[in-house]
Amino acid sequence: MDDQNKNLILATALSFLVILIWFVVFPPPEPTPAPEVTTGELTAPGDGLATAPTTAEAPAGSTLQVETRQETLAEAPRVEIDTPRLTGSISLLGGRIDDLSLKDYRETIDPQSPIVTLLSPVGTDSAYYALYGWAPGAGLTLDDVPGANTRWTLENGQTLGLDAPIVLAWTNDKGMTFRRTIGIDANFMFTVTQSVQNGSDMTASLAPYGVLARHGEPQDLRNFFILHEGLVAMADGKLTETDYSDMRDFAVDSREGARAEVTQVAENGWIGFTDHFWMTTLIPEPGSPFKSVAKYDEARDIYQAEAVLPTQTVAAGQSTTVTTMLFAGAKEWETLREYERSGIQNFVDSIDWGWFFFLTKPIFWLLHNIHALIGNMGWSIIGLTLIIKAILFPLAYKSYVSMAKMKELQPQMEALKEKAGDDRQKLQQGMMELYKKEKVNPAAGCLPILLQIPIFFSLYKVIFVTIELRHAPWFGPFQDLSAPDPTSIINLFGLLPNAAPEPGSLMATIFIGILPLLLGISMWVQQKLNPAPTDPTQQMIFAWMPWVFMFMLGSFASGLVVYWIANNTITFTQQYIIMRSQGYKPDVFGNIRSGFSRKAKTEKK
Structure with a gap:
C-alpha cells in the first residue's frame, strides 16, 4: 500500500476519532430546569383581517407561580x-x-x-x-x-x-x-x-x-x-x-x-x-x-x-x-x-432521518422487519450486520484478496524501504513497479473502510432517533440498547445488583463495560490480518486505535457497540477464510505461513 492510500485511511480513521472524542468531551448538555413561567395566554392567530386579535386574556384562576x-x-x-x-x-x-x-x-x-x-x-x-x-x-x-x-x-x-x-x-x-x-x-x-x-x-x-x-x-x-x-x-x-x-x-x-x-x-x-x-x-x-x-x-x-x-x-x-x-x-x-x-x-419524514436519509430509511426498514421476525432487537442488530456484510461481500472479497497479497509483499516492501533510504521518490517508484509486477491494487482495501463510515453513522442515527430502539431489551443486564452499556468492573459486569458509574462520567469512561471491552478486542484481532504500515508513526497510531476506540465508545448506545462487535467479528471471519483460500495461512498475530506463495516457491528454487 503506497503512502497516499495509507494516508487516506489514516486521515479517515483520525477524522472518525476526532468525532468520537467530540462526543465525549462535548456531550449533549444535561437538561436544565425551565424558568418559572407566567400564565399569560398565547398570541392568537390572525389572517390579515382588520379585527384579528393580538392577545387573549389570561385564564380565570391562573396565578403567577407554577402550580401542581x-x-x-x-x-x-x-x-x-x-x-x-x-x-x-x-x-x-x-x-x-x-x-x-x-x-x-x-x-x-x-x-x-x-x-x-x-x-x-x-x-x-x-x-x-x-x-x-x-x-x-x-x-x-x-x-x-x-x-x-x-x-x-x-x-x-x-x-x-x-x-x-x-x-x-x-x-x-x-x-x-x-x-x-x-x-x-x-x-x-x-x-x-x-x-x-x-x-x-x-x-x-x-x-x-x-x-x-x-x-x-x-x-x-x-x-x-x-x-x-x-x-x-x-x-x-x-x-x-x-x-x-x-x-x-x-x-x-x-x-x-x-x-x-x-x-x-x-x-x-x-x-x-x-x-x-x-x-x-x-x-x-x-x-x-x-x-x-x-x-x-x-x-x-x-x-x-x-x-x-x-x-x-x-x-x-x-x-x-x-x-x-x-x-x-x-x-x-x-x-x-x-x-x-x-x-x-x-x-x-417527521422522524429525523438526517442527511444520510437514503441509508437511514432502508437500514431502519430492514432492522424493523428483522425485529418483526426475531422479536429481539439485539439479535436483530446482529442479523442486520450479517445482511449488510453479505451485500458488501463482493467488494470485500476483492479487498481481502488484495490485503492478503499486500501482506505477503511486506518483506519486499521493507527491503525497498531500506534500499531507498531517505529517497521517497525512489521508494514510490519501486513500490509502483512491485505492485505492477505482482498485479496488486493498493487502493482495493480502502473502499470497504470508506463505505463503513456512512453505514456506521446511519445506524447510529437509527438507534438514536427511532422510538423502536428506546428501552429495547437484549438479554441479561442489557435491557436498553439505546443506552450505554450498564455493566462495569464495579458491578462485576452485571453480576452484582449495584449500578455502573453514571454514563458520561470519568468513572464510566475508565471502568468500561463488557461490550466496549469486546469491541476493543475484536478491533485488535481484526486489525492483525491487515498489512501493517511501513511508517513507524502510523504503526503506533494503528496499534493504539482499538484501545482508544474501546474507551471512546463506552458512552455510546450499546446497540451501536453490538453492531460494531458483530461487524468486526464477521469481517475477521470473512478475511481469514478468504486469505486461506488464496493460499495464505495467517494466525491471529498476523504471521503468514504460506506454503503456496510464489515467493516461497521462488526461495525453494
Missing part, C-alpha cells in the same frame, strides 16, 4: 380522554386538549415508573397544549368568537374514547352557535370538527384555526446536533425543521405581532413540534389550503405552531363546517406510515 398538576386540572370542568393508548382530559375552558399521557411508554425501563406525559395545562411547569378557535372578521369582535378562555358546554358524550366522540357547544350574544366535535382513533390521531350556525341577522366572516402552544423550551431538550427538536412542518412536499433557538431569531411580523414566519400551503401540509420520541402536529384536511405559521412570543416565552384556514363567510341562517386533525403521540414508524398512506403527505 392536579391543582391546575381541578380549576376548570373537564372531559376525560380514555383509549387503549392514551389517557388525559380536555378542559371546557377554551376547549383545550391540554392533559395527555401515553399509556404504552414509561419514563424509564422500570415498569413502575410513571407513564410519559405529553401535554400539560397552563399553570403547570412547561405548559404544552392544543387550542382551536375562530379569528373574527368584519362585523365580529373577540367576544363574538370562541377562543382561549371560552367556557364550553358538553353537549354530547361523556368520555372521549374509541367510537365515542364528544361535542362541545357555545352560543354568543348574537345568536351564533359554535360546536366542536372531537373524535379519536386507536392510536394518536384526534379529529376536530369546528362548525358555526349563524342564527344572527347578519353575514359573518371568520377564519378557523388550530394552535399548538409551548411555554418555554421543553425541560428534557437534548440539544444534540444529530437530533432535531423543535418546529417541524411540511408545505406542499417541502420539509422544514426549525430549532427553538432559530424561532427566537425570527423577524417581527407586523401582522402577527410577534416573531413569526408565515408559509402559504396550497394543498398538503402539516405543522407542529417534535421531541426526541414524541410529536404534536396540526393537520388540515389533505387537499385544502391553509396558512402555516411558526411564531415565538418573546414577552411570554411561548412557542406556537398555527394552522389558519381560509376565511369562511356565513350568511344569516346558514352554517359552515371545517375539519382538521391533531396528531399527539409517539413517532412510531408503522403508525406514521399508516397515516401517510391514508393521505397525510410525507408524514414519516
Whole structure:
C-alpha cells in the first residue's frame, strides 16, 4: 500500500476519532430546569383581517407561580380522554386538549415508573397544549368568537374514547352557535370538527384555526446536533425543521405581532413540534389550503405552531363546517406510515432521518422487519450486520484478496524501504513497479473502510432517533440498547445488583463495560490480518486505535457497540477464510505461513 492510500485511511480513521472524542468531551448538555413561567395566554392567530386579535386574556384562576398538576386540572370542568393508548382530559375552558399521557411508554425501563406525559395545562411547569378557535372578521369582535378562555358546554358524550366522540357547544350574544366535535382513533390521531350556525341577522366572516402552544423550551431538550427538536412542518412536499433557538431569531411580523414566519400551503401540509420520541402536529384536511405559521412570543416565552384556514363567510341562517386533525403521540414508524398512506403527505419524514436519509430509511426498514421476525432487537442488530456484510461481500472479497497479497509483499516492501533510504521518490517508484509486477491494487482495501463510515453513522442515527430502539431489551443486564452499556468492573459486569458509574462520567469512561471491552478486542484481532504500515508513526497510531476506540465508545448506545462487535467479528471471519483460500495461512498475530506463495516457491528454487 503506497503512502497516499495509507494516508487516506489514516486521515479517515483520525477524522472518525476526532468525532468520537467530540462526543465525549462535548456531550449533549444535561437538561436544565425551565424558568418559572407566567400564565399569560398565547398570541392568537390572525389572517390579515382588520379585527384579528393580538392577545387573549389570561385564564380565570391562573396565578403567577407554577402550580401542581392536579391543582391546575381541578380549576376548570373537564372531559376525560380514555383509549387503549392514551389517557388525559380536555378542559371546557377554551376547549383545550391540554392533559395527555401515553399509556404504552414509561419514563424509564422500570415498569413502575410513571407513564410519559405529553401535554400539560397552563399553570403547570412547561405548559404544552392544543387550542382551536375562530379569528373574527368584519362585523365580529373577540367576544363574538370562541377562543382561549371560552367556557364550553358538553353537549354530547361523556368520555372521549374509541367510537365515542364528544361535542362541545357555545352560543354568543348574537345568536351564533359554535360546536366542536372531537373524535379519536386507536392510536394518536384526534379529529376536530369546528362548525358555526349563524342564527344572527347578519353575514359573518371568520377564519378557523388550530394552535399548538409551548411555554418555554421543553425541560428534557437534548440539544444534540444529530437530533432535531423543535418546529417541524411540511408545505406542499417541502420539509422544514426549525430549532427553538432559530424561532427566537425570527423577524417581527407586523401582522402577527410577534416573531413569526408565515408559509402559504396550497394543498398538503402539516405543522407542529417534535421531541426526541414524541410529536404534536396540526393537520388540515389533505387537499385544502391553509396558512402555516411558526411564531415565538418573546414577552411570554411561548412557542406556537398555527394552522389558519381560509376565511369562511356565513350568511344569516346558514352554517359552515371545517375539519382538521391533531396528531399527539409517539413517532412510531408503522403508525406514521399508516397515516401517510391514508393521505397525510410525507408524514414519516417527521422522524429525523438526517442527511444520510437514503441509508437511514432502508437500514431502519430492514432492522424493523428483522425485529418483526426475531422479536429481539439485539439479535436483530446482529442479523442486520450479517445482511449488510453479505451485500458488501463482493467488494470485500476483492479487498481481502488484495490485503492478503499486500501482506505477503511486506518483506519486499521493507527491503525497498531500506534500499531507498531517505529517497521517497525512489521508494514510490519501486513500490509502483512491485505492485505492477505482482498485479496488486493498493487502493482495493480502502473502499470497504470508506463505505463503513456512512453505514456506521446511519445506524447510529437509527438507534438514536427511532422510538423502536428506546428501552429495547437484549438479554441479561442489557435491557436498553439505546443506552450505554450498564455493566462495569464495579458491578462485576452485571453480576452484582449495584449500578455502573453514571454514563458520561470519568468513572464510566475508565471502568468500561463488557461490550466496549469486546469491541476493543475484536478491533485488535481484526486489525492483525491487515498489512501493517511501513511508517513507524502510523504503526503506533494503528496499534493504539482499538484501545482508544474501546474507551471512546463506552458512552455510546450499546446497540451501536453490538453492531460494531458483530461487524468486526464477521469481517475477521470473512478475511481469514478468504486469505486461506488464496493460499495464505495467517494466525491471529498476523504471521503468514504460506506454503503456496510464489515467493516461497521462488526461495525453494
